[in-house]
Amino acid sequence: MILDFLATFGAQLQKPTLAFLIGGMVLAALGSRFEIPDAIYRFVVALLLLRIGLGAGIEIREADLAELIVPAILAMVLGAGIVLLGRFTLGKLPGVRVEDGVATAGLFGAVSASTLAAGMVMLDAESVAFEGWVPALYPFMDIPALITAIVLAQLHRKRKEGTEGRVALWPIIVDSLRGAALSALLLGLALGLLARPESVYESFYDPLFRGLLSILMLVMGMExxxxxxxxxxxxxxxxxxxxxxxxxxxxxxxxxxxVAHVLTGFSPGGAVLLAVMAASSSDISGPPTLRAAIPTANPSAYVGSSTGIGTPVALLSIPLWLALAETVFPA
Structure with a gap:
């Protein structure tokens, strides 16, 4: 398995997804003045998320909805569980403020759109099939993670102030849904489900996907x-x-x-994408959501650890999940 992983990892480093990420990090390390304007970056992210949402919506329209139930529930448990795990590990360590630990765990429980897109491209490159609706699990993991982090932070604040009371969940859910990343993804999902966008999807969004992702990886590396x-x-x-x-x-x-594979026949590629989403940390919708909802948390802690280290590690770990799938799942 180790040899397979090293071979897969070495091959993936030569492919555009990880090569552009590493190239961006090298440019930044060398002090290059090369930059991509923030407006273009946001436009690229919006197009990628629309493409992911459209593709997932089109697939869900043709899928058996019963197949989605178990993976969706597992995604929700993962999102909330990762935050709780961080609260009682990172949040308990000396020198770590509870608000900072919870916010950091919240970002790591939420999902990175760029890492998800990279995982999809790398699976396609390796001809590993997965259910087209798997990217639609994004909000099932992302929203519970952010809600759990915000609720834990608010409960901690109430205990410090000596006040008790219930935390209102609905405003947190609404605020999460209004985030730029989830809005674009859910719009694409709704259009794929309710409209017939196949022509524009096949002629515009799908052909641009890999090229746009390479730009995003370059920006992510520099960031x-x-x-x-x-x-x-x-x-x-x-x-x-x-x-x-x-x-x-x-x-x-x-x-x-x-577990989903055993219970429902979930594909190995789907398991890899679920691992990719769980390994990722939010880089678009999460930081502004947590900054507004947990103002006492230090952004240098949760954004720095997520974007500076967490995202590159998550991206570089994708070959590990591919190699693990080849070992665990029968041919």
Whole structure:
């Protein structure tokens, strides 16, 4: 398995997805003035999410909805469970404020659109099939993770202030749904389900997908290197968590995918994508949501650890889940 992983990993480093990520990190390390305007970055992200949503919506329209129930429930449990795990590990360590630990766990429980897109491209490149509706599990993992983090932070604040009371969940859910990433994904999902967008999907969104993803990976690489400076301002324990969390969470996601495989026949490719989503940490919708909902948390801690270390580790771990699938699932 180790030899298979090393061979797969080495091959993936030469392919555009990871090569552009590493190229962006190298450019930033060399002090290059190369940059992609933020407006273009946001436009690229919106197009990628619309494409993912459209594709998932088209597939769900033709799928047996009963097949989605178990993976959707597992995704929800994963999102909330990852945050609870972080609360009682990272959040309990000396020198870590509870608000910072919870916010960091919230980002790592939520989903990265760029990592999900990279996983889809790498599976396609390896001819690993997966259910077309699997990307629609994104909000089932993302929203519970953010809600759990915000609720834990608010409960902690109430205990500190000596006040008791219920935390209103509905405003948190609405605010999460209004986030840019989820809005684009859910719009594409609704259009794929309710309209007939196949012509524009096949002629515009799908052909652009890989090229747009390479631009996003370049930006992510440069952003990751620049965020390392922020991470130096907080305890080194965040760096250790950011390295370990994607691997632990990815294993939990892969295990959940295996359970779904046993119960419903969920594909090995689907299990890999579930691992990719669990290993990822939110880089678009999560940071502004948590910044507004947990204003006492330090962004250098949760954004620095997520973008600076967590995202590159999650992306570089995708070959691990591919190799694991080849070993665990029968041919």
């Amino acid at each position: 990751a290197y620049s965020r390392l400076a922020e991470l130096r301002r907080v305890a080194h324990v965040y760096a250790a968590y950011a390295v370990a969390a994607p691997l632990v969470h990815g294993l939990l996601g892969f295990g959940a995918g295996y």
